[in-house]
Amino acid sequence: MLTLLGFSMIVVFMYLIMSKRLSAFSALTVVPIVFALFGGFTDLGPMMMKGLETIAPTAIMIIFAILYFGVLIDTGLFDPLVARIIKMVGGDPLKIVMGTAVLSLIVALDGDGTITYLIVVTAFLPLYQRLGMNKLILACIPALAMGIMNMSPWGGPAVQATAAVKADVTDLLLPLIPSMIAGMLWVIAVSYFLGRRERKRLGIINIDAAFSEEIAAALDVGMDESIKRPKLFWFNLILTILVLTTLVMGFLPLPALFMVAFAIVMIVNYPNLQDQKDRLHAHAGNILTVVSMIFAAGIFTGI
Template sequence: MLTFLGFSMIVVFMYLIMSKRLSAFSALTVVPIVFALLGGFTDLGPMMMKGLETIAPTAIMIIFAILYFGVLIDTGLFDPLVAKIIKMVGGDPLKIVMGTAVLSLIVALDGDGTITYLIVVTAFLPLYNRLGMNKLILACIPALAMGIMNLTPWGGPAVQATAAVKADVTDLLLPLIPSMIAGTIWVLGVSYFLGRRERKRLGVINIDTEFNDEIAAALDVGMDASIKRPKLFWFNLILTLLLLTALVLGFLPLPALFMIGFAIVMIVNYPNLQDQKERLHAHAGNILTVVSMIFAAGIFTGIIDGTGIVKAMADTLIAVIPDALGPKLTVIVALISMPFTFFMANAPFYFGIIPIMSETAAHFGIPPLEIGQASLLGQPLHLLSPLQGSIYVLVGLLGIDIGDHIRFAAKYAIGTALVMTIVAVLFGILSI
């Protein structure tokens, strides 16, 4: 009975999200409650609270990570970097594509695809247009970069995977650093390949300094210059490097690190209380959207755990998976995460499928942590999915067709995911 109830719940949950009948927040909250009641479970309060308590540290970390990186972008931390890259690449298509990759990888550290696309496309589109370069490349490279940097601890998929397998985000992600480095090298290699192809097609064109200055000035369009803090560039950069170092070393829990970092950034950059309020209001929308879904996920996981639904579903899968394939479950999860995260939103994958796979893997002696890590390796494909919003920002900025973008970039994104998976196997993160 519980198994049937569980699989029915997942089907309904996925249908409601995929068909856009309900938002991810509403589906995560309402669907498990309805099915738990159908199963005869009435005392749902303690289950929900246990799920919320489990997810609370992650939600706190997300709030202050968004605020921290959002305020840094407001201060103009990336502006000198953008201007420097623009001046370095000149009229060489190879250097332009490589510059696109470097800027994308750095800006994507904030884990926000929309912000990454806005900064990178605004900086490089005039150059691509001036030289007649293929704009699909300018769409492809930032998307590939986001497919890797989306795995940062404050990125959405990492948070969802952490919640799904009930792991600490640092424990989940630190072993994946070799895979992320390999993915970064792959992206730079793809950029070199595409850049050389464009250089062969177009040649190197001389571009005057005045035009480069016009491009750099274009970055300020629509930005309020009064909120930028160029004089504090080195302070903000050093603070960020220290914060990332403390994060990797586990100096303090992530929520505490970002709370402290955000407090320092606000005090130093915006000592006026009214300015601080304005910065908070500017980023409140992003915070509400993300964190509300995280808390809803807490209710979802709390109910399916408390009712025993996820265990019943896992027992069923255990019965049908051959023993020979059991030890290879992490690699299987890594491979299926590519099409799954492309054809469905992250929420149904991480909160609908991964808890079941995690419970199933436990039967074969595989820790849930490894399933969570494997589930993240297909993210490069997710950044090309029509189901995630930032892709429409990207194609809209460039004026290209979404189908053309997906067809052009898919093979390189698959390559990224496979490289990251292979490295994870070689480093013993995934069992085979």
């Protein structure tokens, strides 16, 4: 009976999500409660609280991971990388698609698909339009990259997996590293195949200096230069490398690691308290969307 209820709950949950009758948060919260009551379980409070207690460390880690990588993007950490890649690819469709893949894999490290598309599409869309390249490639490559990088501990699928099996995030990550590396190589291989096909179709086109300036101007549209911290580029880069190294080696629990890293990056880059509040407000929407679903998943798994 419990097995039947469990599978029925999952089917109903998926149907409501895919048919857009309920949001993921509402479905994760309401559906298990309804099925539990239908199965005769009335004392749901302890079940839900146990699920929430289990998921709390993961939620804390997600909050501060989003804040950490979001602030790094605000400081302009990726700007030199974007500029270098744009300069290297020139008018060669093969290099452009390969550059799209490399930038997507790096930017997708923050686990936020919106930010990944925003940076990658803003950087490469003028090139795709100027050369007449297939813009579906620009949609496809970042999606492939996000599918791989979302297996990072702060990515949505990893969070849901750890919640479901009640495993430590680090224990889940380390066995996945070889698979993630293989996935990255596959994304590069796919981009090479698509880029080679575009080069064969279009050939190599010379890009003049004026167009390069046009791309640089497009990258700056809507960007507040006052929050950039180019003088702290090397500090932010070294700190990020140390954070990722500590993450893989497991020196600190991930929630504590990202809390400490976020505190450091905020103090160094934005010592003014009002600037710190502004950065928190800028990323509050992304945090609320993700973390609310995590806590809803806690109720789901608890029941």
